[in-house]
Amino acid sequence: MQASATLAAAQAAEALRAAGADVVDFGAGEPDFDTPGNIKRAAEEAMRAGRTKYTSTGGVRELQAAIIRFYKDQFGTEYAPAEVMATSGGKQAIFNAVVTLLNAGDEVLIPKPYWVTFPEVVVFAGGKPVFIDTETTNFLLTPEQFERAITPRTKLVILNSPSNPSGRVLMPETFRRIIEIASERNIYVVSDECYLRFVYPPAKVFSAASLPAELRSRLCIAGSFSKTYAMTGWRMGYALGPADWIKAMLKVQGHSTSNPTSIAQYAAIEALNGPQESVGEMLAEYTARRAWLLQALRDIPGVKCNEPEGAFYAFPDVRGCLQKDLKTSAEFAEQLLKDEQTVVTDGTGFGAPGFVRISYATSMAQLQEGMIRLRRFCERHI
Numbered sequence: 001m002q003a004s005a006t007l008a009a010a011q012a013a014e015a016l017r018a019a020g021a022d023v024v025d026f027g028a029g030e031p032d033f034d035t036p037g038n039i040k041r042a043a044e045e046a047m048r049a050g051r052t053k054y055t056s057t058g059g060v061r062e063l064q065a066a067i068i069r070f071y072k073d074q075f076g077t078e079y080a081p082a083e084v085m086a087t088s089g090g091k092q093a094i095f096n097a098v099v100t101l102l103n104a105g106d107e108v109l110i111p112k113p114y115w116v117t118f119p120e121v122v123v124f125a126g127g128k129p130v131f132i133d134t135e136t137t138n139f140l141l142t143p144e145q146f147e148r149a150i151t152p153r154t155k156l157v158i159l160n161s162p163s164n165p166s167g168r169v170l171m172p173e174t175f176r177r178i179i180e181i182a183s184e185r186n187i188y189v190v191s192d193e194c195y196l197r198f199v200y201p202p203a204k205v206f207s208a209a210s211l212p213a214e215l216r217s218r219l220c221i222a223g224s225f226s227k228t229y230a231m232t233g234w235r236m237g238y239a240l241g242p243a244d245w246i247k248a249m250l251k252v253q254g255h256s257t258s259n260p261t262s263i264a265q266y267a268a269i270e271a272l273n274g275p276q277e278s279v280g281e282m283l284a285e286y287t288a289r290r291a292w293l294l295q296a297l298r299d300i301p302g303v304k305c306n307e308p309e310g311a312f313y314a315f316p317d318v319r320g321c322l323q324k325d326l327k328t329s330a331e332f333a334e335q336l337l338k339d340e341q342t343v344v345t346d347g348t349g350f351g352a353p354g355f356v357r358i359s360y361a362t363s364m365a366q367l368q369e370g371m372i373r374l375r376r377f378c379e380r381h382i
C-alpha cells in the first residue's frame with residue numbers, strides 16, 4: 001500500500017521544524033481552526049452524563065435524526081433511519097461502502113486527480129481501479145468521459161465534489177447527468193461529499209442526495225464532520241444510502257470498529273443542531289484567503305492555476321518550472337522544501353504529476369510568506 005503523499009509531506013515538514021527551520025506548510029488536509037466551543041461542550045456534557053458506553057453500531061437515534069433533518073432542511077430529501085449510519089469519519093463510510101460492494105475483478109471508475117484513499121480502498125477490496133483522465137476538461141469530469149470509460153465490468157464510480165486535491169466542483173446539471181448515466185447502466189455510485197459546505201460563489205452547494213429517489217437506488221453518500229466543523233480528530237462521519245447497502249455496511253462496521261466514539265456522537269449532534277455561525281465564519285476566512293492566493297499564484301512565472309470552486313486547496317500546474325534542472329513535480333516539491341522551507345504536496349500521488357496541491361487551511365500571514373518563497377523558487381527554475 002502506498003504511503004499517503006499528504007502524510008509524507010507533513011512528516012518532512014515536522015522533521016525540518018524539529019531542526020529549528022522556519023517552515024511554511026501548505027500540506028495540511030485539515031482546517032487550521034479549533035472545533036467550535038458549543039461542540040466541545042456537548043462532548044463534555046455527554047461525558048458527565050455517562051454517555052460513555054457502546055451505542056448501536058450506526059450511532060444513537062438522535063444523531064441519525066440530526067443527519068436526516070439536515071438533509072431534509074438543506075436538500076428536501078426524506079431519508080429513513082435505515083438509510084443512514086454514523087461512521088468513524090467519512091473515510092470509514094467510503095471503506096464500508098466499497099468493501100461491501102466489490103467482488104474480485106470488479107472495475108471501479110475513479111476520475112483523476114483523486115483523493116489518495118480511493119484506489120487503495122478499491123484494491124484492498126479486490127477491485128480494479130480504472131482512472132478517467134480529466135485534464136483536458138480542467139479536472140472536471142464530463143458525462144461523455146464517464147460514459148466512454150464504462151465497460152461490462154464497471155461496478156462502481158467514485159465521485160468527489162468539491163474535490164480534494166483539485167478543489168473543483170461539478171455543476172449540478174453535470175452531476176445529475178453523470179448519476180443518470182450510472183443509473184441507466186446499473187453502476188453504483190459513491191459520492192464523497194466531505195467538503196460539501198465549502199463552496200465559493202457563484203458555484204453552489206450541491207449534494208447528490210437532492211436527486212430524485214429513482215436516481216438514488218445505487219447511490220451512497222459519504223459525509224463528514226471533519227472539515228465543516230473543524231473536527232478532524234473526533235473521527236465522525238456518516239453514510240446515506242439504500243437500506244440494503246447500509247445494512248451490509250453496518251455488518252462490516254459492527255464486526256470491525258463498532259459504533260463511532262459515543263461522546264463524539266453527541267458532539268456531532270450539537271454540530272448539526274446547534275448554531276451554524278462558526279461554519280459561516282470559517283467559510284468567510286477561506287473565501288478571503290482563496291481570493292488572495294489565486295491572484296498571487298497567477299502572478300508567479302511558470303505556474304498556472306484553474307479556479308478551485310470549493311474545498312480549501314489550489315492545485316496549480318507547475319510544469320512551466322520543470323524545463324531546466326527540475327524534471328518532475330516530486331522534485332519540485334522536494335527542492336522547494338530544501339531551498340525555501342515550504343511544503344506543498346506533489347500531485348503524483350493524486351494521479352496528476354506536474355501539479356502540486358497548496359492547502360490554504362493556514363493563516364493569511366503564512367500564505368503571504370509562502371507565496372514570496374514560491375515566487376523566488378519558481379523564478380530560479382523557469
Ligand SMILES: Cc1ncc(COP(=O)(O)O)c(C=O)c1O
Pocket residue numbers: 029088089090091092115160163164192194223224225226232235236237
Ligand atoms: C476527499 C476526502 N474524502 C474523505 C476524507 C475523510 O475525512 P474524515 O475521515 O476525516 O471524515 C478526506 C480527508 O482528508 C478527504 O479529503
